[in-house]
Amino acid sequence: MDLKNCTLEELLQEFKFRAREPAEAANAWxxxxxxxxxxxxxxxxxxxxxxxxxxxxxVLLDRDEAVTLGNAHVEMHQCGYIRSIVDxxxxxxxxxxxxxxxxxxxxxxxxxGDAMHTxxxxxxxxxxxxxxxxxxxxxxxxxxxxxxxxxxKRMEDIAGVKxxxxxxxxxxxxxxxxxxxxxxxxxxxxxxxxxxxxxxxxDIVAAGMCMPKEDHIELLRRLLVLLEPEKAxxxxxxxxxxxxxxxxxRCDDYVLNNIEATGGVIVDDDLYVGSRYFITTYxxxxxxxxxxxxxxxxxxxxxxxxxxxxxxxxxxxxxVKKANAKGIIMVIVKFCESHDYFYFTAHRYFEKAGIPEMLxxxxxxxxxxxxxxxxxQGFFETMEG
Amino acid sequence: xxxxxxxxxxxxxSPMLDEYYASMAHFDCVAWCMGPSAYEMMGAAGVxxxxxxxxxxxxxxxxxxxxxxxxxxxxxxxxxxxxxxxxNIGHILAQQDGRWDLVKERYRxxxxxxxxxxxxxxxxxxxxxxxxxLFNVPVFIIDYPFAYDPTVEHLRRNAKYVRAELEELKKFLxxxxxxxxxxxxxxxxxxxxxxxxxxxxxxxxxxQRVVPAPASFIDNAVSMTPALSMKNQKAADFYKxxxxxxxxxxxxxxxxxxxxxxxxxxxxxxxxFKISFxxxxxxxxxxxxxxxxxxxxxxxxxxxxxxxxPDGYDLKDPLWSIAARSxxxxxxxxxxxxxxxxxxxxxxxxxxxAVIIQAPHTCRPWTLTTREFCQRVExxxxxxxxxxxxxxxxxxxxxxxxxxxxxxxxxxxVDARREEKAAKARxxxx
Numbered sequence: 040m041d042l043k044n045c046t047l048e049e050l051l052q053e054f055k056f057r058a059r060e061p062a063e064a065a066n067a068w069x070x071x072x073x074x075x076x077x078x079x080x081x082x083x084x085x086x087x088x089x090x091x092x093x094x095x096x097x098v099l100l101d102r103d104e105a106v107t108l109g110n111a112h113v114e115m116h117q118c119g120y121i122r123s124i125v126d127x128x129x130x131x132x133x134x135x136x137x138x139x140x141x142x143x144x145x146x147x148x149x150x151x152g153d154a155m156h157t158x159x160x161x162x163x164x165x166x167x168x169x170x171x172x173x174x175x176x177x178x179x180x181x182x183x184x185x186x187x188x189x190x191x192k193r194m195e196d197i198a199g200v201k202x203x204x205x206x207x208x209x210x211x212x213x214x215x216x217x218x219x220x221x222x223x224x225x226x227x228x229x230x231x232x233x234x235x236x237x238x239x240x241x242d243i244v245a246a247g248m249c250m251p252k253e254d255h256i257e258l259l260r261r262l263l264v265l266l267e268p269e270k271a272x273x274x275x276x277x278x279x280x281x282x283x284x285x286x287x288x289r290c291d292d293y294v295l296n297n298i299e300a301t302g303g304v305i306v307d308d309d310l311y312v313g314s315r316y317f318i319t320t321y322x323x324x325x326x327x328x329x330x331x332x333x334x335x336x337x338x339x340x341x342x343x344x345x346x347x348x349x350x351x352x353x354x355x356x357x358x359v360k361k362a363n364a365k366g367i368i369m370v371i372v373k374f375c376e377s378h379d380y381f382y383f384t385a386h387r388y389f390e391k392a393g394i395p396e397m398l399x400x401x402x403x404x405x406x407x408x409x410x411x412x413x414x415x416q417g418f419f420e421t422m423e424g
Numbered sequence: 425x426x427x428x429x430x431x432x433x434x435x436x437x438s439p440m441l442d443e444y445y446a447s448m449a450h451f452d453c454v455a456w457c458m459g460p461s462a463y464e465m466m467g468a469a470g471v472x473x474x475x476x477x478x479x480x481x482x483x484x485x486x487x488x489x490x491x492x493x494x495x496x497x498x499x500x501x502x503x504x505x506x507x508x509x510x511x512n513i514g515h516i517l518a519q520q521d522g523r524w525d526l527v528k529e530r531y532r533x534x535x536x537x538x539x540x541x542x543x544x545x546x547x548x549x550x551x552x553x554x555x556x557x558l559f560n561v562p563v564f565i566i567d568y569p570f571a572y573d574p575t576v577e578h579l580r581r582n583a584k585y586v587r588a589e590l591e592e593l594k595k596f597l598x599x600x601x602x603x604x605x606x607x608x609x610x611x612x613x614x615x616x617x618x619x620x621x622x623x624x625x626x627x628x629x630x631x632q633r634v635v636p637a638p639a640s641f642i643d644n645a646v647s648m649t650p651a652l653s654m655k656n657q658k659a660a661d662f663y664k665x666x667x668x669x670x671x672x673x674x675x676x677x678x679x680x681x682x683x684x685x686x687x688x689x690x691x692x693x694x695x696x697f698k699i700s701f702x703x704x705x706x707x708x709x710x711x712x713x714x715x716x717x718x719x720x721x722x723x724x725x726x727x728x729x730x731x732x733x734p735d736g737y738d739l740k741d742p743l744w745s746i747a748a749r750s751x752x753x754x755x756x757x758x759x760x761x762x763x764x765x766x767x768x769x770x771x772x773x774x775x776x777x778a779v780i781i782q783a784p785h786t787c788r789p790w791t792l793t794t795r796e797f798c799q800r801v802e803x804x805x806x807x808x809x810x811x812x813x814x815x816x817x818x819x820x821x822x823x824x825x826x827x828x829x830x831x832x833x834x835x836x837x838v839d840a841r842r843e844e845k846a847a848k849a850r851x852x853x854x
Contacts, residue, residue, distance in 0.1 A: 040633070067835075095675065098671055114783070116790055121792075143570050146546050146789050152791045153759040155802070167572040168772050171585075172549060173565050180589045185581070346549050350557060376788065379502035380550030384557050385511075 043255060047265040051239055054258060058245035060395060063095055064150020067136060068095050068251060075197060076135055080152065081142030081287075082311060082342075083170055083329040087351070088191050088319070089140075090252065095139040097136065098248035100312065101288040102127055105404055112158050113151070115306050118374045119288040119403025121151050131161045138164040138197060140190075144287070145344045145377055151278060166193060174336045175344045184332050191328075207327040218317040219250050220259040227266060227413045228363050229306050233275025237282065237295030237305040245289060245312045277304040281359050284370030285401070286311050286378055287314035292407045294370055294399055301412055302419035307362035310370075315340045343372065343381035351381050359394055365422055366395035373402045393424055425479070428707045429680045431643040433665045437650065441482065442530065442661065448472045453601040454534065458508075458551055459542030462566060462590055462746055463653050464618060466540075469597035474536065476551075480511040481696040483531055484817035485646075489697065491526045493818060506547040507786040507818035514552075516558055537599040539820060540593070541561040544755040564596045568756045575714050576730050579751050581724055585733055586747035595744075596607075611742050617660045619737045622652055624663035631670045632715050633774050636679025637687065638670040641713040642703050643680070645694050648719035662735040665711065677714070686711040686835055687787045689770050691797070692782030692790050693718050693816045705828055709835050717754055718764040743839035759793060767797060771805050777838045779809040780831070785821040808837040 057064055061318075065076045075094045079086065082098075087095040101123035109126030126131050140160060152165050168190050169404035171179035195202050221244065226236060243262070246329060261309040278390050280303045282290065289312045308314055318339045321330040341351040359367050367389070371378050382398065389396045397418045399411065457463065457478045465475045483489050489511050496514025497503055502509075518526040519533065521636035534618070540560050541552035549565050556563035566589050569582045595607050629640055647666065650659035662790060673679070688706070690713050706713060731748040732738055738745045770776065779801050784790040795809045801809040810830055815821035823825050 062565070107668075114788075114795075117788055117792060146544075147792055148568075149570050149572070150789060150792050152797055156841060157759070157796050167570065169570045169572065171567045171569065172568060174542060176565075176592065178585060178592060179567060181588075182585045206801060273672065343550055344546070346543075346553065348556070348563070374504050376502075376505055376546045377550050379505050380509075380547070380554050383502070384499050384554055421797070 046262065047343050048187045049270070049312050049401065050258065050262055050265060051242070054239075054246045054262075055242045057102070057250045057255075057258075058242040060093075060098070061249035063133045064250050065095060065097055069214060075137040077194075077197075078133060078136035078139040079142070080139060080148055081144035082315065082336055083144060083189055083338075083345075084140055084142045084168060084334070085190070087327075087331065088187070090201065090213065091202045091206040091210040092194040092200055094137075094194065094198050095251060097315075098135075099124060099127075099133065099139070099392040100245060100248065101403065102132065103289075103292070113330040116374050118287070118372050119148060119401070120145055120372065120375075123288070123403055125151065128155060128159045128162050129247070134161055134163075136163065138166055140164065141167050143167065143169045144342075145375075148287070153309070156268075156415055165257055165393075172344060174338065175347055180332060180336055183335060184328065187328060187331055197384050204327055208323070209325060211321045211327055211330055212253050213256070214412065215320050215323065217247055217256050217259070218294075218320050220256060220263065221247065221314075221317040222320075223263060224259065224266075225307060227270070231270055231274050231305050232304045233277065234269050234272075236293070236299060237290075237308075238292050240305075240308070241289055241310070241312050245359070248312065248316060251390060275300055275304040278422055279304055279306040279309045279362065281309065281362055281364045281367045282313075282370060283355055283358075283367060284378070284399075285372055286315075286375060288312070288372060290370055291401050291406060293408050294368075294401060294411065297408060298368060299404050299414050301415040303368075303375050303410070303415065307358060309358055310342060315342075325380055341381075343375075343377035350384060350388050352385035352392065352394075355385060356388065356390060356392045356394055366397070368397050368399060368418075368420070370401060427682050428640075429468050429678070429682065429705050429775050430500055430703075431639045431647075431666055431669050431680070433662065433669060433718060434643050434647055436662060436665075437647050438482075440654075440658065441478075441649060445474070445479075445848075446839075448474060455536045455538045455540050455600075456536040456555060456596075457542075459544045460568070461540040461542050461550040462564070462593060462749055462750075463655055464614050464742070464746060465611060466592060466597065467614055467656075468607040469594065470601040470603045470607075471538070471597050472635065473517050473540075473653060474533070475649065476512045477508040477803070478532070478649040478653055479533075479784055480508040480515075480817055481563055482649075482817075483515070484697040485699060486528075487697055488528055489817055490521075490819060495523065495526055497747050501538060504801070505786065506545070506551070507784075508632045509547050509551045509554075509819055510786070513554060513558075520558070535559050536561055536672060538596075541565050542750075542754070543567045545787070562596070562600060564593055566590070566593060566750075568750055568753060570758075571635050571751060571756050571761065574758060574761050579748075580731060582751040583744070583748040586750055587743050590743045590747055601752065612739055614655060615737060615739055615745065615803070618655050619735060619739075621655070621663050624660065624667045625651060628663065628670060629715070629720065631667070631674060634674050635686035635687070636677075637712075637714045637774055638673035638678065638680060639666075640680045640703065641690055641716055642694075642699060645716075645719060646699060651787070652719065666674070680727050681710060681712040683710045684712045685709075686777045686838055687714045687775050688712060689714060689774065689776045689779045690716040691766060691768075691779060692794070693787065694782070695784075695814045695822050698814075698822055701824060702827075705831060706776065709832065711835060714776065715770050717770070757787075763797065763800065768805070769803055771801065771807055776807060778834050779807055780834070780847045781809065781811045783813045785813065785815045786818055787816060808834055808841065810834050811846060811850040851852075 108129040492514035
């Protein structure tokens with residue numbers, strides 16, 4: 040696209056296309072560069088290692104289409120993300136990946152990755168990384184670093200290149216640039232409620248999870264320029280809320296749209312395809328491998344598949360306050376068991392802290408919009424009263 | 425209907441556990457544990473341990489789980505959580521809210537001083553976190569890395585990591601109990617008990633190969649708590665008695681089933697609230713549950729081979745023994761290792777006629793891949809297999825009639841296969 044002359048609308052369309060058709064973009068990148076694509080399942084995989092080997096990391100997201108073939112292999116009471124990934128694999132939609140790297144971000148994901156070769160011959164290679172979940176324990180940190188070095192070696196083998204510390208430091212810089220631009224975008228979103236819709240922001244972030252970082256950075260820079268005149272427009276007077284959740288997949292469009300259609304405006308989020316992807320930056324003042332470890336162990340956002348003593352409600356309450364929001368919408372993907380425990384604890388915290396909160400459970404093949412709309416209207420009316 | 429000829433000493437399990445739980449009152453420091461939590465190490469630090477899943481299974485076995493699950497769910501516990509956790513958290517909330525009408529006296533608990541959990545499924549770590557917050561007590565997580573690479577080198581690395589964690593656990597336990605020194609002699613005494621207990625359990629497991637099987641696998645299953653969490657001399661003595669009873673039956677040709685016609689392998693955990701129903705159902709059709717991995721995976725722990733001596737214990741380095749055994753556990757094994765150890769091993773060595781895989785609704789790790797395993801059992805080993813969708817402790821997911829129909833159909837398939845085989849043999853003989 041003609042980045043210099045495009046309009047905001049055209050640019051947002053480009054983000055949308057990149058976000059929703061990752062295979063097309065990845066195949067185009069392969070054809071252009073001759074490089075390899077590594078599909079990544081799980082947020083904590085240190086993508087800069089893949090990038091430093093000259094390969095393209097693509098975070099595998101759920102796909103907004105009905106699960107059909109996947110249901111024959113995965114029960115309906117497994118989460119939508121798992122079912123969608125199996126479905127995509129069986130339909131050949133992940134064939135663009137030269138290898139899929141599963142991070143043990145939950146036991147179900149790892150078990151799925153481990154068994155997929157038995158029923159799906161359309162996946163070329165599946166590999167694992169295991170990062171212990173106890174982020175504050177010294178023992179886990181040392182194991183994690185070993186595992187990261189192991190991953191680095193494996194990526195070198197696939198790409199057929201040596202990853203130097205310099206190359207890794209350079210990749211980290213590029214990732215940080217992307218992160219910082221997204222942080223800037225979120226600052227604008229907080230200070231100018233309604234400047235972008237929830238779905239638009241979701242597309243912007245999702246595109247960055249799939250496409251080459253360098254290209255995404257260019258799009259983001261243009262976006263920030265195009266948003267300048269928008270800042271002068273009146274801001275939304277709707278109820279400001281923070282949205283949390285959908286921890287391995289995109290938050291469904293119908294959820295985000297209905298929040299905005301019923302009297303809310305999303306001023307910040309703690310979504311997987313949202314701030315969780317970029318909020319933890321890499322420390323460029325230390326050795327690159329140490330920076331990757333530090334980012335893992337000192338991640339900003341609490342995660343129900345990782346362990347720290349902190350109460351997850353505390354972080355989310357701070358987020359609500361920082362964004363001047365009046366409440367929080369907690370989006371849980373049905374059958375994400377770890378998230379159920381996390382929610383149980385956070386909910387009790389919100390009660391004590393006086394933070395209005397609403398739980399929305401989503402299922403991959405179902406979008407009960409009417410019901411959600413009524414509940415959201417009730418929630419906003421309660422806040423108004 | 426055929427008799428259910430249970431191993432007599434299994435009647436001692438419940439009183440033994442009552443006594444064990446009552447003894448916790450004599451300890452100043454009690455740990456609530458979930459998953460494999462290095463129970464062996466607790467006593468030497470002056471800590472008594474309470475195993476939350478076993479307690480939940482016991483409550484469900486007594487059909488007392490429903491009010492606790494309902495109470496928990498009404499207070500924010502998700503119906504999709506592991507049903508062990510649902511019972512346990514519902515139990516705590518009921519006690520904290522003074523709803524004594526929901527908690528029978530024998531199940532009432534004193535609050536813990538600490539929580540220890542083994543990270544082997546999506547529940548354990550978060551369940552522990554919830555308990556830590558509910559009781560405002562410290563939590564320690566023992567991580568068991570996913571053994572995606574089954575080579576000895578990888579397992580050794582994992583064992584070293586777990587051993588380092590156990591060193592930290594030791595410090596944590598001492599800090600919680602206020603004791604200054606860790607009692608290594610006491611740990612070694614307990615490890616010696618474990619070794620003795622394993623010896624009996626290995627024999628028990630091997631004796632199940634005899635036709636007719638002297639015990640039902642249900643006898644083993646209802647007796648697993650002493651081995652998993654008590655790990656003391658009383659537990660060892662119990663398994664000795666169990667083994668001797670089996671030996672006596674073998675000597676006199678007595679089977680657990682009066683007329684054993686079908687030998688079944690059970691994979692997965694059990695619907696504890698339906699143990700009696702299942703026991704009678706199998707007896708009704710002259711079927712015998714012979715073996716399975718659930719609750720006994722630690723017996724195969726020494727398969728790491730070079731990591732520890734063949735009996736699984738190096739008493740000179742007890743922490744290494746615990747660590748090396750744990751990294752071989754079935755929960756953290758790869759799919760291919762599970763297939764080899766949990767299916768091929770049992771099916772080929774125990775004269776198995778059919779396999780039942782339980783897919784518990786609220787235990788998604790056990791459920792995932794059951795369909796693939798089921799098909800593989802049929803295709804590669806030629807043994808009929810079904811996946812039974814039920815649950816370990818949530819009665820919402822079990823229907824007697826449906827279960828009976830499916831098991832009956834499975835046994836009819838065995839009959840049909842036998843008939844087919846006999847016809848072929850007759851043809852060949854002509």
